[in-house]
Amino acid sequence: MVERVFQRPADALGEITNHNDAYSIDGLQPTAVCLSDLQGLSDALSEAAKDGLAVAPWGGGTRAAIGNRPARLDRILDLSRLSRIVHYNPADLTATVEAGISVAELQRHLAEQGQFLAIDPPLPDRATVGGTLAVGGSGPTKWQFGHPRDLVLGMKVVQADGTVVSSGGQVVKNVSGYDMARLHVGGLGTLGVIAEVSFKLTPLPQGEATLVAAFDSTTRCLAAGLAVFHSVVTPLALAAYDAAVDERAHVAPVKGHHLLAVRLGGRPLTLQRALRECRSLCHQGGATTVEALGEADAVAAWRKLADFGWDEATAPLMSARASVPPTKLAEIVETIANGDSPAALRCETLCHVGYGTALIHWFADGPEPPTHAIAEVATRARKAVHAVGGRMNIERCPLPVKAGLDMWDQVGEPIAIMRRLKEQYDPGNVLNPGRFVGGI
Amino acid sequence: MTGTPSGEVPLLFSGPDAPSESDLYKCVHCGFCLQACPTYLETGLETESPRGRISLMKAVNEGRVGLTDGVIRHWELCIQCRACEVACPSGVPYGRLIEATMAQVETKRKLGLIPRIVSDISLRRLLPHQSRLGMAVGALRLYQTSGLQRAVRKSGLLRALSGQLAEMEESLPAIPGTTFRATGQVIPARGEVRARVALLSGCVMPLVHGPQMHAITRVLARNGCEVVVPKAQVCCGALNSHVGDLETARNLARRNIDAFLDSGVEAIVVASAGCGSRMKEYGHLLREDLDYAEKAGRLSAMTRDIHEFLVALPFEAPSGTLDYRVAYQDSCHLSSAQRITQPPRDLLQSIPGVEFVELPRASVCCGAGGTYTLTERDFSLRLLDSKMNDVEETRADVVATANPGCLLQLQYGAAKRGLPIDMRYVVELLDEAYRAEDRQ
Amino acid sequence: MTDQNSLITELKAIVGDTYVVHEPDDLIVYEYDGSVDKGLPLAVVLPDSAQDVSLVVNAARTHRAPIVARGAGTGLSGGAVASEGGIVIALTRMTRILEVDVENRIAVVEPGLVNLELSNAVSGHGLYFAPDPSSQKVCTIGGNVAENAGGPHCLAYGVTTNHVLGMEVVLADGSIQWLGDRTRESTGYDLRGVLVGSEGTLAIVTKVILRLLKKPEAVKTLLAVFKELDDASAAVSGIIGAGIVPAALEMMDDLCIEAAEASVHAGYPDGAGAVLLVEVDGLSEAVEEESEEIQRICRQFGPMEIRTATDAGERERLWAGRKGVLGALGRLAPNYYLVDGTIPRTKLVEVLARIKEMSVESGFPIANLLHAGDGNLHPSVLFDERKPGDTKKALEIGGRILELCVEVGGVLSGEHGIGLEKQEYMPLMFSEADMNAMARLKPAFATGDLFNPGKVFPTGASCADVFQAAVSKVGPGAWI
Numbered sequence A: 001m002v003e004r005v006f007q008r009p010a011d012a013l014g015e016i017t018n019h020n021d022a023y024s025i026d027g028l029q030p031t032a033v034c035l036s037d038l039q040g041l042s043d044a045l046s047e048a049a050k051d052g053l054a055v056a057p058w059g060g061g062t063r064a065a066i067g068n069r070p071a072r073l074d075r076i077l078d079l080s081r082l083s084r085i086v087h088y089n090p091a092d093l094t095a096t097v098e099a100g101i102s103v104a105e106l107q108r109h110l111a112e113q114g115q116f117l118a119i120d121p122p123l124p125d126r127a128t129v130g131g132t133l134a135v136g137g138s139g140p141t142k143w144q145f146g147h148p149r150d151l152v153l154g155m156k157v158v159q160a161d162g163t164v165v166s167s168g169g170q171v172v173k174n175v176s177g178y179d180m181a182r183l184h185v186g187g188l189g190t191l192g193v194i195a196e197v198s199f200k201l202t203p204l205p206q207g208e209a210t211l212v213a214a215f216d217s218t219t220r221c222l223a224a225g226l227a228v229f230h231s232v233v234t235p236l237a238l239a240a241y242d243a244a245v246d247e248r249a250h251v252a253p254v255k256g257h258h259l260l261a262v263r264l265g266g267r268p269l270t271l272q273r274a275l276r277e278c279r280s281l282c283h284q285g286g287a288t289t290v291e292a293l294g295e296a297d298a299v300a301a302w303r304k305l306a307d308f309g310w311d312e313a314t315a316p317l318m319s320a321r322a323s324v325p326p327t328k329l330a331e332i333v334e335t336i337a338n339g340d341s342p343a344a345l346r347c348e349t350l351c352h353v354g355y356g357t358a359l360i361h362w363f364a365d366g367p368e369p370p371t372h373a374i375a376e377v378a379t380r381a382r383k384a385v386h387a388v389g390g391r392m393n394i395e396r397c398p399l400p401v402k403a404g405l406d407m408w409d410q411v412g413e414p415i416a417i418m419r420r421l422k423e424q425y426d427p428g429n430v431l432n433p434g435r436f437v438g439g440i
Numbered sequence B: 001m002t003g004t005p006s007g008e009v010p011l012l013f014s015g016p017d018a019p020s021e022s023d024l025y026k027c028v029h030c031g032f033c034l035q036a037c038p039t040y041l042e043t044g045l046e047t048e049s050p051r052g053r054i055s056l057m058k059a060v061n062e063g064r065v066g067l068t069d070g071v072i073r074h075w076e077l078c079i080q081c082r083a084c085e086v087a088c089p090s091g092v093p094y095g096r097l098i099e100a101t102m103a104q105v106e107t108k109r110k111l112g113l114i115p116r117i118v119s120d121i122s123l124r125r126l127l128p129h130q131s132r133l134g135m136a137v138g139a140l141r142l143y144q145t146s147g148l149q150r151a152v153r154k155s156g157l158l159r160a161l162s163g164q165l166a167e168m169e170e171s172l173p174a175i176p177g178t179t180f181r182a183t184g185q186v187i188p189a190r191g192e193v194r195a196r197v198a199l200l201s202g203c204v205m206p207l208v209h210g211p212q213m214h215a216i217t218r219v220l221a222r223n224g225c226e227v228v229v230p231k232a233q234v235c236c237g238a239l240n241s242h243v244g245d246l247e248t249a250r251n252l253a254r255r256n257i258d259a260f261l262d263s264g265v266e267a268i269v270v271a272s273a274g275c276g277s278r279m280k281e282y283g284h285l286l287r288e289d290l291d292y293a294e295k296a297g298r299l300s301a302m303t304r305d306i307h308e309f310l311v312a313l314p315f316e317a318p319s320g321t322l323d324y325r326v327a328y329q330d331s332c333h334l335s336s337a338q339r340i341t342q343p344p345r346d347l348l349q350s351i352p353g354v355e356f357v358e359l360p361r362a363s364v365c366c367g368a369g370g371t372y373t374l375t376e377r378d379f380s381l382r383l384l385d386s387k388m389n390d391v392e393e394t395r396a397d398v399v400a401t402a403n404p405g406c407l408l409q410l411q412y413g414a415a416k417r418g419l420p421i422d423m424r425y426v427v428e429l430l431d432e433a434y435r436a437e438d439r440q
Numbered sequence C: 001m002t003d004q005n006s007l008i009t010e011l012k013a014i015v016g017d018t019y020v021v022h023e024p025d026d027l028i029v030y031e032y033d034g035s036v037d038k039g040l041p042l043a044v045v046l047p048d049s050a051q052d053v054s055l056v057v058n059a060a061r062t063h064r065a066p067i068v069a070r071g072a073g074t075g076l077s078g079g080a081v082a083s084e085g086g087i088v089i090a091l092t093r094m095t096r097i098l099e100v101d102v103e104n105r106i107a108v109v110e111p112g113l114v115n116l117e118l119s120n121a122v123s124g125h126g127l128y129f130a131p132d133p134s135s136q137k138v139c140t141i142g143g144n145v146a147e148n149a150g151g152p153h154c155l156a157y158g159v160t161t162n163h164v165l166g167m168e169v170v171l172a173d174g175s176i177q178w179l180g181d182r183t184r185e186s187t188g189y190d191l192r193g194v195l196v197g198s199e200g201t202l203a204i205v206t207k208v209i210l211r212l213l214k215k216p217e218a219v220k221t222l223l224a225v226f227k228e229l230d231d232a233s234a235a236v237s238g239i240i241g242a243g244i245v246p247a248a249l250e251m252m253d254d255l256c257i258e259a260a261e262a263s264v265h266a267g268y269p270d271g272a273g274a275v276l277l278v279e280v281d282g283l284s285e286a287v288e289e290e291s292e293e294i295q296r297i298c299r300q301f302g303p304m305e306i307r308t309a310t311d312a313g314e315r316e317r318l319w320a321g322r323k324g325v326l327g328a329l330g331r332l333a334p335n336y337y338l339v340d341g342t343i344p345r346t347k348l349v350e351v352l353a354r355i356k357e358m359s360v361e362s363g364f365p366i367a368n369l370l371h372a373g374d375g376n377l378h379p380s381v382l383f384d385e386r387k388p389g390d391t392k393k394a395l396e397i398g399g400r401i402l403e404l405c406v407e408v409g410g411v412l413s414g415e416h417g418i419g420l421e422k423q424e425y426m427p428l429m430f431s432e433a434d435m436n437a438m439a440r441l442k443p444a445f446a447t448g449d450l451f452n453p454g455k456v457f458p459t460g461a462s463c464a465d466v467f468q469a470a471v472s473k474v475g476p477g478a479w480i
């Protein structure tokens, strides 16, 4: 069923679909409007604000369930058609794109010019640029290139009242005005809808190689990863994953208790040297096997590692992302994955060594345990993370668990500032109400 | 305004010795000098920084403030180490500015009792007159060797009178039996004559460090220099200009010009960094003196610091061995005023067996600063304390330096902490090495 | 007056007499920073801890006195100038390195710490702090955070914001809070991220958690001399296009070369129109391979000469001309007005040509030195302030250059900030709505206009007023 809501020329109108299952968030089934330009988005928002509707921006829907259950939800703003490349200047290594373009499509364009955007979210064919930024998530390449927020040069955002505002610019060095984009990266669309983003791009390395090393203990594997982190080599990505992850996703044809994947890039001699260094570091660290993957295997391995926990085949019952000081990874993986658990859940981990991220996934081998037991697993894991000075957000879990458990870790006193930010930019509580930290 | 009793008219800069505007306004307040300044490093206060001191000069020059005690105080706290001059990218001649400023202050300064006595007695009555100074030092030596010193120290009399006096008494140098006198003597070169030079005997060094002066002549002779020590020479006048007494300084300069200029030498070698830097600037000091301006310029051009001279000669590396771990403290008037930092290090490193260690922050003043150690006792000791921390860190057996003030200050610093560290002149060590080779 | 006295008494009770500067004569030394702007504060306080800062903030708020934070006062846009009076909080006593966590490559420091001191302190562990503004020997970490400072080596390693993990701040209500922590990802809004570069308008930073980088195995510097500026620009594009991100990529034009040649005798060939300085670092193999490639690219554009160096002393000599250029400009004219703006790298040729036109039209020589790798321009308009009217004209040219930067898709400032200097230019880049959105950060941080009021946002004054009475702002021997 389609409703028209805007008094605008027909070709610029968004379409509103009713109760489309595809747009459900946490069991709520709002109407949806699909937008194809900035003006439409702006109109849709001012309309919603006027009508007091609660809206959720929607990219590819790959992580629609992130966050707490929405307090209200009336309408989805589907941005997947807001997907133009506004401006791409390869010689400048910058591009400005609309938020709804899928990461994979953007990467295809960039690759033609030998460049890429250094973010690799799960399911890039569906994941949009805007959505990826809004959840602040990336994949293993952030190891070298940093958090996605560090790649954003400028941003156009549509505020809750429909006002379009810009910040930053299209150049790589800029200190003109406040760096507003930082609020929206990881802000889950609660302060405004990301509409257009200017990015800093990276040249594709001339050559690439991937090593996978197997270890017979988690500690040894992570220690070897840290040794690479401290060495003269700067890998493109550095990930450690356990045997269970490998069994489930068939990451690479190398088997062991815990595995370390090192992605290297560079010109031929550089690559050879880096491979040599990493090989010997792995051997010194007690690796049982160290193998270089063929090109196809390597591409597949990194894709699987980035997608793990998000694609159909590996979808867990619950996942969490913990961020800790790099040296503490081994400790929390040991306590969380290998410690005893209050519920019959199998814990599998994937770590970005050196960066300090642990992606923790729980799978139910048998029937799903009771809600309170699942929540208890999460709470204990969070405690372990806090004990080493880190934070843990839950990115996915059964809906009933959300009722009694905050998906977001505590943010402490600054929550007051965050609440006031929300009041400033979205006083009517239009954008994604209730899904973010502290009930924002 | 601060410190100006009501009704008193504030004094502005005036006369030929006022700081020159073109020098003053070269300062663009960029702040690059801050980290070089010992008094700023110690306090973190802009009022005690070069940039602050210059801006106060500008303010007085512009008539925004008067020459108040408060303003003067900030200039007095300047050690005149001139480290700021080295750091300044704009070429602000700070040394010249502060000298001119202190000359303006001279008439107005209200010194505390002890600083006044010290400056009065030592600068106006003693230093200009070698014989009187000789008597004073002789009396001091008598005081030290006769047992009177011990008695006084034991009695606590001084401390009871004034803590400051007692401290100063404790820091009095031990006066050796051997002195050095300028009698017009000629010290022949050893071996082939490579150069004929005149030696500045100075005022303090020959009395307090007589044996070292003899060592210096030996080193010069050992390197083929015939050394003349003109009898008519007097104190260089550095300490007088330090406190703004330019008239006495100019008189002394004229007498030295008469004494040295016709001695038929290629260079005037100066072993004390403070005197060397003063003499190299006679040209500027006497720029307005019709009779002397040209001669002063010539004398300045002939003046050589001993380390600079020896390295340029070039000196012969000794073959005698000294088994010391040696650190070098830059004397400000060598490193900053004369920009000579490498030659003393070269000399030290040429000595077989010497293990040379860099003193952290070697270029930061030790707090001696001419009469500073007497007039600004508290501050001088604070700086010395920081310096001694660094000295201890080097674990050196010997700290070498290039100026009598520094040497005495460091000796006092070591004695205060009971450190078994020898404080020596660079050239004195060289002499020791030459003598060791003679013995071999 | 009594109110002011009681405020000073309160301040003294917090930090002690020595560390409250309030005599009118003394305050003169706190009226400036590295820019042309001036303003006398009511008092300057030097706190020793976050607690001190918090108490000072409370006292100031009660007395309705604005607060201006101050590091070393090297800022070039007037950020640390008390333009509306009030209390300056100088953080120059809070200089401690509280912790160095070598394994996690993290340092926790106080804001008054001088940038280079941090690198020096961790150098023994093979680490360094990457942002290297040319003022790094004196500027403070707090100032770097507030201005989001960059430097020549930020091309490859990013500016300050990429290296700040978390910080302790004092808010306008006096509360002491942590934004961000020791980890790379944050929960909730990235408040740390907006605070970096906010020019002291949102909070006072009292501790900073910084990332440290490991020192590269090898470094190589290349110097290429070209006849034409266009060839050098083309080489820059070629290098970037070849997928090389050098650690630094600097350029200067014929006027700079002429000046540098006269003062530091850098030995550039006669008739040189542009000099390119490129630094690559990393694995020794990478350094070799990339420098080979860079030389190959440079050779395509007919360089007059290419020189390379790997040891520290030799590299320093190659940099000498570049680093000495500001000082050298003093030989060409008594004053210069240094502009800071960024353009897309591909517009380099166009913009430099138009700057040349402006120079020819106006008769004012303009020397260009550029962080070419990231498109950050520093055109310096040469003039003589003793000629009536010339200062004003030079400043107007500066303004036109900024307009040009924005017109070609660039921005108002690449590294020196907006502050008081460029606030009136903000509308060139941002709409009312854009600026309104930015301004709302203040109520969100509940600053009540306590911190650094009157900065960053336009006040409605004309740009020419703002640029009055300028002199060359940067010491000529400094390098930018």
Ligand SMILES: Cc1cc2nc3c(=O)[nH]c(=O)nc-3n(C[C@H](O)[C@H](O)[C@H](O)COP(=O)(O)OP(=O)(O)OC[C@H]3O[C@@H](n4cnc5c(N)ncnc54)[C@H](O)[C@@H]3O)c2cc1C
Pocket (backbone or CB within 6 Å): B030, B031, C033, C034, C068, C069, C070, C071, C072, C073, C074, C075, C076, C078, C079, C080, C091, C111, C132, C133, C134, C135, C138, C139, C140, C141, C142, C143, C144, C145, C146, C147, C148, C149, C150, C151, C152, C199, C200, C201, C203, C204, C205, C206, C415, C416, C452, C474, C475, C478, C479, C480
């Ligand atoms: C010769 C020269 C060269 C320069 N080169 C560069 C360069 O290459 N790159 C570059 O980016 N900049 C450069 N600068 C500009 C300047 O050095 C930087 O902006 C630097 O970061 C300022 O640091 P500071 O300690 O001097 O800060 P200040 O000038 O004292 O203050 C700058 C701003 O920071 C705020 N602030 C300071 N401390 C705090 C704190 N603790 N909490 C909150 N706010 C605070 C102040 O309120 C002010 O707004 C240069 C300056 C000069 C004079």
Ligand code: SF4
Pocket (backbone or CB within 6 Å): B036, B037, B038, B039, B040, B049, B050, B053, B077, B078, B079, B080, B081, B082, B083, B084, B085, B094
């Ligand atoms: S001479 Fe020394 S003490 Fe005086 S301002 Fe310069 S650096 Fe500071």
Ligand code: SF4
Pocket (backbone or CB within 6 Å): B026, B027, B028, B029, B030, B031, B032, B033, B034, B050, B051, B054, B084, B087, B088, B089, B090, B091, B092, C475
């Ligand atoms: S470095 Fe030079 S120009 Fe800069 S403030 Fe100091 S004296 Fe002035």
